[in-house]
Amino acid sequence: MDKNALESEMTTAMDTVVNLLSKQTDGTFEKRIRPGAWSIGQLAWHVVKASRDMSKSPTRKSERPFDKYVGEIEDVFLNDNVRLVAPEALIPEDRIYTVDEVVKALRENKNAALTIIKEKDLTEQVLDTELPGWGFLTRYEWAKLMVYHVSRHTKQLAGYLK
16 A cells, blocks of 8 residues: 555645636526536535545444555546435535535545545554445555545546636
8 A cells, every 4th residue: 555645646636626617706606507416515525525635534444455446436436427315324415515615625525535645554544434235445445436536536626617
């Protein structure tokens, strides 16, 4: 496991979305992606919720390879043809979001993720969220999922903001 490479991937993914969003206006954040869909701000807040700080999440030793599901996670989250439905916990509230609050939260999430990568055992499984088909992911798999998820939505946001 190359923690430096993972840190670099996380930094790139988070910095890219922050740079994209920080150039927007609060008015842009209020615009709906399409009628009946989330606003730009809601999609950005979904990214915040999905990249939350998991440093205090309970963990346990894993009995399987720490990266067992990384390939499957990548295939799902980086495939534009796969339609995903956000779990209830990651659905943003229907309210107005500001650029400042989203960018601040994303920066905090990035710092928390980098601290976990540097200081925690990434082979341990995180026990507060179980994913259908994969079960409890390791910290390493969660970090990779975060990178792929942020990258997926950064690409979507860039398209919506053209």
